[in-house]
Structure formats: structure tokens, C-alpha cells
Amino acid sequence: MVGDINMKKIIFNSLVAATILFVASCKPEIETPAATTAGTANFSKYIAIGNSLTSGYADGGLYLEGQKVAYPNLLAAQMATVGGGSFTSPFFSDSQPNGSGYASLTALTNGSPTISQVTTGTAYVGAGKLAKYSGEIQNLGIPGMRLDLAFDPTFTFSAANMFFERLLTDAQVGKVNYAAYIQGRNHTFFSLWLGNNDVLGYALNGGVTTDATTVLTEKATFSFLYTNMLNILTAGGQKGVVATIPDVTAVPYFNTVMPAALLAAAKAINPAAAAIYIRTGAGAVRVATSEDLIRLPFQTAGLLGTGSIPYGLHPLNPIANNWVLDKDEVAKVKDYVNSYNSTIKSLANNKGLAIADTYTYFNTVKAGINVQGVNINAAFITGGAFSLDGIHLTPRGNAVIANVFVDAINTKYGSTIPNIDITKYRGVKFPDSK
């Protein structure tokens, strides 16, 4: 009888133990769409056409860490799961990872940043000259590239832009423009995010045109050249994605230095300070309002209140025109951006291309958005999306924007490129010392 009881217990316990072992291996499953597919697109050779944003430029420089997380590189890695091939970029070498050098946040005192330039480990071989890169390149983003200069008939830009010059053979320098350079690469898919600098160059100079890089490209010219560019990229019937031009006023570069804050700072030193005076693009001198956008570098330029007639605080010594994108210039810039974007969308639709509407997305970020538990906004340094130059993206910003491209491509071509986990990418690095 006792043995019987023990036997029952053993059987009973064994059953329980077996059940436990069985269920311990049963993980919950989340159903996925049956198959991953490239849809109607072919990602086997993807090339990325664009400017600094495409190259991975960040923190006021092009350097290896930024290059590696450029949105085309993140996008290409995701495409690999749906038939995408390898993706090559003109990375700086591991011995010269800091490329052109870049800005680094070295202190934050009561919310006031100290930003220093990293000058070690750079790739300079001479003043304004970077070590050459040779080999296959699919990330063809060139910092400073503009749509109009992509068709530079004089070929001088290829020598003047050190990031472009770096990729060219000595024989090509001064003999080729971007539109010619990107051809003949046998691509099957492309992204095109170009045209930002056709308006940003002008805006970053406070609405003052001083050379070919600060010209505001005429709307008709933009339309003509964008058509040409798309014709080049779709010459073999390739599919691709184009991106709209963000509103330049959506970036911290124009939204950080506020006239009211400048005045408060001036009053702290000189209680007699009554107003901030600016010289507008039209030449008038007037009191600055919140609708006038003062460029980010003014914060550290050390000009305010200097001189026998305090700079910026007196109508006889206003903040110079090139520091300010005044209200009228803002309106002009917005008008051009809207025009460029309607051109881009209309041409892309005619060609059946996907459209990554980064214009709309940047505006969403400007208002602040929570993505996967991370608040992202357009605040300088703390916003998480924009790097220390206030224009270009952090790794986190690149990941977020890459997903805008992923969604646009998937929607247009029925592909299933997986989204990027944006939480794996950092915002601004904060110094770990007081």
C-alpha cells in the first residue's frame, strides 16, 4: 500500500515535471506576413544620390561614425533582407576616422553648451584637401552638393568641393560634374534627396548671395534640372525613391537663437538694453521679432553688445543681414521650398517613383514626436534628432528618416523592407563630467 502511494506520487510528479518542461519551451509566436518580398522593385544594386544628409555628414563634419549611420546605409542594410545586395560607401579609413573633423559637446553649464572642434584623426592631406577614396561607391552623397551645381557646366565645383574632389581621380578633377559622375553604375534602384542646398545655401547665409553655393536656384531651373536628374536615374527603367526638401525653418539652426532670449541676456549685462536691432535683406534697420530667425552660430560669435555702439542693441549698429533670415526672407525661402516640393512630387508621380515626404516628417519632428518610447523634437542638443550643427541628423535622426524612406518604398512597390529599430541609435553625446 505504501509502495502504491509512492508509485502514484512518482507518476504524478513526473507528469507535472514533464508538463513543465514541455511548456517551458513554448514561446509565444507573433505572426509575420507570409514572405518577405521586394515587391515590384529590385534592390540588388542600390545607389544613393544626394548631399550632406545622404553622405552621413553630422556635427559640422563628415566622419566615419556618421558615415556608417547615414540613412542610405541603414536603408541598404534593411533592403538586404529583401534581395538587396552589398552597399559600398566612401568611408574614411580606421586610421583617419574623424575625416573632416567635427564638433563635439565638451561641457554643458546650466544648459549652455561648450562645443569644441575635433581636429585629431582627420583625413587632411593639405589645406582643404582630403585623402582620396577609390573603389566602388554606392553612397554617392556629397556634402554641399546642389541640384544646380550637379549640372555645373564649368566643372569647377568638382575641384572646389573637397568632399567631391576626394572621390575623383586626378584626371576627373575639374573635368566632370556630379550628374556625369553618378552615371554608368548599373544600378537597379536609387534614392534621390537633392535640392536642399539650392535653398539652404541661401538661407544659411542669412539670405545673402555671395557665390554659387549661396544662390537661390530659380524655380524653373529647379524643375528643369530635376527632370534631367530623374531621366538620368531612370534611363534603364529603374525604380527609386525621391525625398522632398524640408522646410529650412524646421531645423534648430534657425530656431535656437531667439531675439527675446538675446535681449534677456543683454539686459542681464546692460539693463539699458531695450531691443534687438537687425538689418533686413531689404536694407532696413528695425527691431527683431520672433518671426526673424537668427542663425545658430550667432550664439557663440561673441558679437552681441560689443563696440562703442553696442552691437545689435542700437539702431546704428544692428545685427548684420547675413546673421538673420528676416521675416520676408523666411517667407521667400518657404515659397521656394514649396515650389521645389510640388515639382519633386509631380515629377516623381509621373515617373511612378516612391516619395519620402521628409518635408512633412521634419515638420512633425518640429512639433515633437514620440517614437518607440523616445521623444524626438527639433530642440538644439536635447531634441535628439539634430546633431551639433543644428542642421544635420544624429544617428537617431538618420534612423527615423530612414524609416520614412522604408515606408514610402514599401507603400509604392509592395515590398516588405523591415523597419529600423531607432532605439539602437544615439542622439547627441553628452559629456560625462560636470
Add this chain to the structure above:
Amino acid sequence: MKKILLSVVLSVPLWVFGQGFQVNLQGQKQIGMAGAGSALALDEASVFYNPGAVSFLEKNSISAGVNPLLFKSAFKQTGSNITENVKNKIAPPFEAYAVWGPKSNKWKLGLGVYTPFGGLVDWGNDWSGRYALTSLNLKAIYFQPTLSVKITENIGIGAGFVYNHGEVNLQRALPVNYPDGRSGHATLEGTGSGYGWNAGLYIKTQSNITFAVVHKSKVITKLEGGSATFDVPESLRGAFPAGNTFNAELPLPSTTSLGIGVPLSKNTVLAFDASWVQWHIYQDLTFDYAINTPQLTDRPSERNYRDGSSFKLGINHQASEKLALRAGVGYAFSPVQDGYVTPEAPDADRYILSAGVGYAPTRHFELNASFFFEDVKSRQQKNKETGLDGTFKTLVYAPGLSLTYKW
């Protein structure tokens, strides 16, 4: 025999425990019946299920049990091709009861110690939702002294006072980066207490059909002086001061249950319980920090729970004098509304399946085992506050065992 089982328990590190707050594991027999049994005077666990039924228990008894709970939750970000799983952790819910009263008297005293709410969810520090939550360890241990009185041969009433000892440890990553790129981290840890009550009515009709009405009050658990630790780059220390503390309030909801017990034969009884869980009191989770900064406000994190409910049907069959067999099914409606699902409680409506077995080798000893399974429905959600966007799917497995001594 217990050693065999214990060794299995300890040698299976795949186990996880944790669950969206409510733990439906308070008595092995009732667990085997999917948690139904408020209208049955089955055993000393009636201290929890229905204090009114305690006076109808024939014997004095003491019991203790444990239900290692395997909470297997998975998450996949919307549009992603990667499924992430919670880490494997064990922290078993337990229950202990004692019931005593002079024989042939009309009253009985009871004591219950059980864990009606809790959760241990550890998603790890690298998962894609880490800025919403990395881990939550929440424990609520209720102590309930109880008095039950048989006011007639057919009606019993009972009530208990509830003291709750609560502990919470909540962690998440902060989206600020050190120079080496790693993220900051926040840890909120504290203990608290709360009070409530549990009262029930038990009616046994002439036809031996039994009814129960039970109300367990809400227990507002207050945490005071908990520690708030922020690992952030030193340049951000001003925004996240060191040595900060917090107060918080976690409202644990009241539950009203109606139960019915129907004897199908001399040896077989059917139990049905319908419960209404008044989760609507959980409107927000607010950490009131001792030191506030612009980055560290006392802004409530909205939860907006609505009331939940559950329906459970169980059967108890006395196969022989010594052996009892049990089974149950149930369905529970989640209190978490769309837009408020969080990784700390990835909740959704759920199916419940259970089975149990009881064995009484002697007049005095009884061994009960149960197996409890919950299939929490897959739920794709975008959280309104954090923007965490993805699909949660959870399966819960809880084997349990208890030992009873009766006299």
C-alpha cells in the same frame, strides 16, 4: 517526491514569472477550476475566495502552496522583422491559509497570506522598447485575518481585514547618451502599504445549489520616500539630481464576484464565477519627485484603465475517496484600453484553461496540484504616451502545488 519536483523547478532556468498585475492564483483547488469556486466551501482558500463560506468548512486546516508562473511575452515592433522576448525570471506567487474554529460552533477564524497582484517583467536593457520600460518587479502581499459566521444552517457571512505590503522596482532606459554612446538609465524603487477588506456571503439552498456574493475592496497602496536613481552623463546631473526620492500611489482595484455552485452528482460539482474588477481607479501612474526639474516633472503617466471582468467555469470530481480531479475554462476581458498597452502589463483579453488533481493519502494530509494556462490575445498597439508601436503576444503557464494539513 517533493525533492524531485523541487529539483526540476530549480533546474529549469527557462522559467519566467510576471504578469499584468492581477494574479489569479490563490488556491490550488480553485486554480484547477480556472479560478472559479467562490460558491464552494472547498477548503481554507475560501478565506480569499469567499469569507462567508469559511464557516461552512467541516475541518480546521492549514495549507501552503506555490505557483511558479511562466510569463512568456513577446514583442515585435510594427514593420520590424525581429521578435523580442522577455527574459526568463522566477518569482512564484504563493498562498498560505489557516482556518480554525471550535468544532460544532457556528464561527471560524481564518488567516490568509496571498499575492493577488504582482508582476515581474524583464525585457532586458537592449530591447527595442527599453525607453518605455526595461523591467518591472511589483509585489503585493496581502495579509488577511478573517472571521466567518454561519448565521443559519444555509447562510454564512464573513469578512476580513486586508493589509497590503507592496514593493515596486521599475526601470527604464533614458534616451540620453554618454560619450561612448550608451543610454542613461532610471531606477525607481520603493515599498509601501495599503489597507482594505474582503467580505462574502454564502448561501446554500435546499437543493444544495450554492450561491456567493463577494466583494474585495480596493487597496490604495502608498509608496513614500522611494529612491529615484538616474544614471546619466554628469553634464545632465542638474536635470536628474542625485539622491532624489519619490512618492507614488498604486491603486489596486476592488473586485465584485457572483458565484454559483451546482452539484451534478454526489461526487461532482460545477462552479461558475463572474467577476467585475473595478480597474477604473487606475487612471494614471504618477511619480511625485522630491526634487523637480524641467526634465523631471510630476506629470502623470496616463493609464485610463476601464473595468475588467472575467467568467470562469470549473468542475471538481471526487474520483475516489483519495483522488479528486478538476478542470476549468475561463475568459477575461482586459481593463487596458487601446493606446494604453504598456510593456509592463502587455495586456489583452485572454482565454483560461486549467486542470488539477488532489490526492489525500491520509485523513490529515492532502496534496493538490494544478496547472493553469492563459492565452493572452495578440494585440497590436501604439502607446499614446511613449509611441511604442508593436504587437504583444503573451502565454502564461503556471504549475502549482500545495500541501494541506487538516484536523
